Amino acid sequence: MKPDSQPPDPAARIPEQDEAALVARVRAGDRTAFGVLAERYAGVARRVARAVLGDPDDADDAAQDALLSALVKLDQYDPRRPFGPWLLRIVANAATDRRRRRKVRRAESLDPALVAGGTRPDAAAEQRALAERLRGALAELSERRRLAVVLFDVEGYSHAEIARILGIPEGTVRSEVFHARRRLRVLLADWKEDG
Amino acid sequence: MTQEPLPFDHRPDPALGAALRRALEPEGEGGEGGHAAFVTRLLARVDDLRPTASWDAVLARWARVGVAAAVLVSLAAGYLVGRATAASARPSVAEALIAPQMPVVEVVLASVLGN
Numbered sequence: 001m002k003p004d005s006q007p008p009d010p011a012a013r014i015p016e017q018d019e020a021a022l023v024a025r026v027r028a029g030d031r032t033a034f035g036v037l038a039e040r041y042a043g044v045a046r047r048v049a050r051a052v053l054g055d056p057d058d059a060d061d062a063a064q065d066a067l068l069s070a071l072v073k074l075d076q077y078d079p080r081r082p083f084g085p086w087l088l089r090i091v092a093n094a095a096t097d098r099r100r101r102r103k104v105r106r107a108e109s110l111d112p113a114l115v116a117g118g119t120r121p122d123a124a125a126e127q128r129a130l131a132e133r134l135r136g137a138l139a140e141l142s143e144r145r146r147l148a149v150v151l152f153d154v155e156g157y158s159h160a161e162i163a164r165i166l167g168i169p170e171g172t173v174r175s176e177v178f179h180a181r182r183r184l185r186v187l188l189a190d191w192k193e194d195g
Numbered sequence: 196m197t198q199e200p201l202p203f204d205h206r207p208d209p210a211l212g213a214a215l216r217r218a219l220e221p222e223g224e225g226g227e228g229g230h231a232a233f234v235t236r237l238l239a240r241v242d243d244l245r246p247t248a249s250w251d252a253v254l255a256r257w258a259r260v261g262v263a264a265a266v267l268v269s270l271a272a273g274y275l276v277g278r279a280t281a282a283s284a285r286p287s288v289a290e291a292l293i294a295p296q297m298p299v300v301e302v303v304l305a306s307v308l309g310n
Contacts, residue, residue, distance in 0.1 A: 034241060038234050046233065047219040056221050064237050071241065127217060134218035153212035154219065159205065174205070181211065 019083045027074055038067055041084070044155050045091045051150040052095035054139055058102075059095065066094035085161045092147055092165060099143070137187035141180050148173055149180035 025033035045067060050059035070077075070090050077086050138146050147166060151157045152173075159177070163170040221229070 031238070031241065035234070035238055038237050042230060042234050042237070043220075046221060047216065050219045050221075060221065060233060064233070064240060067237055068240055068244070072244075130214060131218035134214055138215070138218070149211075150215060150219065153207050154216045156207055156212075181208065184211065 020079045023074065023077060023079055023083060026071065034071060037083075041067070041087055044084070044088065047154060048088055048091050048147065048150060049095040051138060051146045052092065052143055053099055054135065058098060062095040062098045063091060065098075066091040069094065082161070085157065085164045088151070088155075088157075089165045089167070096143065133188065134184070137184050140187065141183055144168070145176045145180040145183075148176035149184070152177045153181070 019037075022033050022037050026037060042063070045063040046059055049062040049066070050056055053059045053062060066087075070087050073090070077083065138150075141149070144166060148162055151162045151165060152159070157165070159170045159173045162173045162177075166173065168176075221233075
């Protein structure tokens with residue numbers, strides 16, 4: 001991990017040697033070790049799945065399926081490489097598969113006033129409203145762009161790691177992050193002006 | 196949030212990241228949608244997988260018993276076939292003719308018919 005790509009919350013990352021030891025214990029059938037891994041990666045798995053699916057329940061189902069799939073496929077993991085990108089590739093694929101299986105996308109309904117940048121709610125509801133508006137803004141991005149910006153700005157993965165997760169060239173990741181940020185800023189501009 | 200980023204800016208935007216994180220966090224933390232509840236549900240599903248795994252063990256046990264039984268059956272069959280072959284073995288005409296006792300009738304007859 002390069003210093004410029006440290007996650008916003010570095011404590012959320014497990015040192016690689018600890019990860020390798022944990023994975024070895026899980027491979028040996030240690031349920032507690034899997035619990036530790038699940039505990040550490042559940043948050044990022046759920047956020048990444050939600051970035052793809054939008055719906056929180058669908059996202060949780062996809063994240064659970066992905067974590068179980070990772071457990072079953074653990075023999076395929078190369079312990080010399082970081083565990084996170086390997087796991088998140090499974091999560092992203094599980095979420096994408098689930099989205100494709102859905103006949104009709106159940107996008108979260110947005111408050112039209114929020115989408116149009118209408119009157120601001122009171123302070124207590126401001127954070128929730130901003131979150132809803134951001135989810136709406138994310139939903140307007142392509143899936144790959146959404147994942148790229150979430151993995152980079154929320155989860156702190158490097159471009160190279162995101163390239164491995166998404167299976168695309170590193171230059172494409174840079175481009176996707178840039179365009180996603182620009183689009184999000186445009187969509188959120190009226191909110192900022194109101195503030 | 197920071198201002199318009201430079202093209203291909205390699206630095207994460209902490210403000211945008213924090214806002215997006217809040218937007219993607221599950222609601223009802225501490226309740227059914229909470230982190231702990233999610234992990235608990237996940238581990239329960241891991242436990243559900245265990246009976247499936249134990250089938251492997253059951254099949255492996257059956258396989259071991261099956262291999263042992265197959266070996267025993269093969270040995271018994273080999274013994275019986277060998278015994279039957281030994282019982283059906285007949286002396287050759289030359290052996291019968293030079294034998295100290297009188298040759299049996301069918302041996303002489305067989306040698307005549309064979310020639």
